[in-house]
Amino acid sequence: MLNATSPGHVTRLLHLIVASLLVAGHSAFATPCQFETQGDGRVATIIDARSLRLDDGREIRLTGIESTATTKQALTSLLVGRDVILRGTDDTPDRYGRQGAILFIGESETSIQATLLAQGDAIASAEITDKDCAAALMAAEAEARRQKKGNWADPLAIKNAESPDDILAGIGRFMVVEGKVLSVRQAGAMTYLNFGRNWTRGFAVTISRRALPAFENAGVTLKSLENRRIRVRGWVEGTVGPRIDVRLLGQVELLGTNEPIGVRP
Structure with missing residues (x-):
């Protein structure tokens, strides 16, 4: 039997801790920002770098991000003609009539915001107050910074x-x-x-x-x-x-x- 201070016991503990962290990390990043569904629709057009129009006429503002020079082009490639699910804590339109939301394509567990951030095509705005969601978005941006992707290549x-x-x-x-x-x-x-x-x-x-x-x-x-x-x-x-x-x-x-x-x- 290994005692608490033996090298073998310490190694086993480290392996267990690392395994637990990997599982926890995967769970945290697999389903972040899964707020209540606030509607769905098909994307008709991209209005600007942070907003789009669905085919039923609703205008949606992407929450949690600020734009870079490539955000609008990236959104066009990702979303035009795609069915999306809107998630959030409040669907009240802003003063411009836009509904703020975290967007998901179909049943994907990765939000469009996280995808843009991971590509270096957006900057995290820090406006999301939910800790898990905010951490996931910041982590996506941090990875893009580390790899000098998109905006961070400059x-x-x-x-x-x-x-x-x-x-x-x-x-x-x-x-x-x-x-x-x-x-x-x-x-x-x-x-x-x-x-x-x-x-x-x-x-x-x-x-x-x-x-x-x-x-x-x-x-x-x-x-x-x-x-x-x-x-x-x-x-x-x-x-x-x-x-x-x-x-x-x-x-x-x-x-x-x-x-x-x-x-x-």
Whole structure:
């Protein structure tokens, strides 16, 4: 009989743990985002990089992703003429009359959003609040980054926080930025994560008081982000210095301390 500290016992335990993780991982990624069915239909046309029209006239907005230069073309190849199932937690149309949904082709267990992300044809938006679904979408994007697929083949796809002019050039666009938080300052109801010494011209992340509970519930204090390297995603705003307003916890990712800028974990 093997005792608890014998090499054979440890090896067996490691094998069991790895096997369990593989099974759990497969289950988690095989059926993510399987929300309540909110309808179905056949795709008639792709309106733009994030919305489409079904043959009955309904307009659908793909939730969970932001577009890249290749998203519309990829959607056209994947969806036109195909029967899709709409899944989500709310089918209330937005102000443009579009129904937001996670899309699946037929009985496929992989969403169109995950497919686009895995191809590098979209960016995860962090708007999905369901933890399992959000994790699956982020994992699909991470794999595309690792393999430098699609959008991630461009070395400038992820902006360097130390180059604020490059970020400011993308004002009004959804961008991904990496860098080291040099200071965390609070002014009124707003907390600023500053990435530059010049607070006026440098890149910064803004987080309102309303968004703080999400960080606190996750055990993250904003002050603890000082001198940490993070990846942040969102819409670029600003006039002199670029800003990204963080409203959701998923917009911020902690990076390894030894990971150089631009390397995708």
